[in-house]
Amino acid sequence: MEKLLILLGQDPLIAQEAGRYAIWLIPSLFAYAVLQSLVRFFLAQGLIFPMPLSSSLVLLLHIPLCWALVFHLGLGNIGAALSTGLCNWLNTIILLTYLKYSSTCEKTRVHFSTDVFLSIKKFFVLAIPSAVMVCLEWWSFELLILLSGLLPNSKLETSVLSICLTTTSLHYFIPYSVGAAASNRISNELGADNPRVARVVVWAAMVLAVTEAVIVSTILLCCRSVWGYVYSNDMEVVNYVKRLAPLLSLSLFADSLQAVLSGLHFQE
Structure with missing residues (x-):
């Protein structure tokens, strides 16, 4: 490692x-x-x-x-x-x-039985796409890390990176909760043989995800000049946070969609 x-x-x-x-x-x-x-x-x-x-x-x-x-x-x-x-x-x-x-x-x-091994294939059919979704989440974090590596000094890099990752991590819980709720609602509706209701839940979750992402990204862009002051009084840090705000807003938007999509399971 x-x-x-x-x-x-x-x-x-x-x-x-x-x-x-x-x-x-x-x-x-x-x-x-x-x-x-x-x-x-x-x-x-x-x-x-x-x-x-x-x-x-x-x-x-x-x-x-x-x-x-x-x-x-x-x-x-x-x-x-x-x-x-x-x-x-x-x-x-x-x-x-x-x-x-x-x-x-x-x-x-x-109780545990050997029947669980018969469902391993079905499990991986759902597990692999879910793992890809999680990878997309962390890759978006790593993109911020790579870009922050272009900053002029390590102290500034650490400060700006901490602000970006903290903002992204705190925001992630909002769409994640929507995805988790949608996942369980869809599973229950499919189990009750109500595919139409499950489809409505999917659309409702996606509308909530897009709406929330647009609102949060817009607020961050509008407040980009002062957002750095929440974490630091260093003018250099605040200015670099302002410069990274558009990229951070894009990252928040992508995370919102990814978090909700990771909670939605489509079955034929």
């Missing part, structure tokens, strides 16, 4: 820390995969309560745990990765326990 980041033009010291963080974050990926499946399972049944409850409990633990690992034990980035992994596993275990023992899941609870 470190060599790959250096090859892409990253600072060697940053590449070394990022590589260590990525390696220690690998155990968290397995928990995250199970967690996402559990979230879809609960959403498909309208069981919302266990998810915010579990997330709230994990958040209360994550804050002191992350502080202890990063600062008290001096693990730095490795501590941050470990705390993320431990909390993801804890969240997964809580939801699995709820699934196993709660009476609300009694009728939908199933």
